[in-house]
Amino acid sequence: QVPLVESGGGLVQAGGSLRLSCAGSGRTFDSYRMAWFRQAPGKEREFVATINWSGGSTEYADSLKGRFTISRNNAKNTVYLQMNTLKPEDTAVYYCAARLGSGAYSWEDYLYWGQGTQVTVSS
Numbered sequence: 001q002v003p004l005v006e007s008g009g010g011l012v013q014a015g016g017s018l019r020l021s022c023a024g025s026g027r028t029f030d031s032y033r034m035a036w037f038r039q040a041p042g043k044e045r046e047f048v049a050t051i052n053w054s055g056g057s058t059e060y061a062d063s064l065k066g067r068f069t070i071s072r073n074n075a076k077n078t079v080y081l082q083m084n085t086l087k088p089e090d091t092a093v094y095y096c097a098a099r100l101g102s103g104a105y106s107w108e109d110y111l112y113w114g115q116g117t118q119v120t121v122s123s
Contacts, residue, residue, distance in 0.1 A: 004024050023077060052103070079096060
């Protein structure tokens, strides 16, 4: 079990920034690949970014490269998503997720999930 708790969501104007945090627990947090997904109303959950256990390898959805940055601090059992130049179409519930093993981009490949945090970008 890897309990995950997201925080940092909120309401921001277009062009602004937010940093999401996902706190895990347990002594094996640094064994897990972590990822962020998002789900807008009426849409499927989509991949945002993923980071390997050490933080040395990251991957992003093509449409988000250059604006979003995923990072982790294993000493704090926390993964982050820095979101810059936010757009109204970034409005969604953002989820963090964990899995063992190599990179994966489908939500179905991740076993552990947080409850989500709402991000709303106003125009």
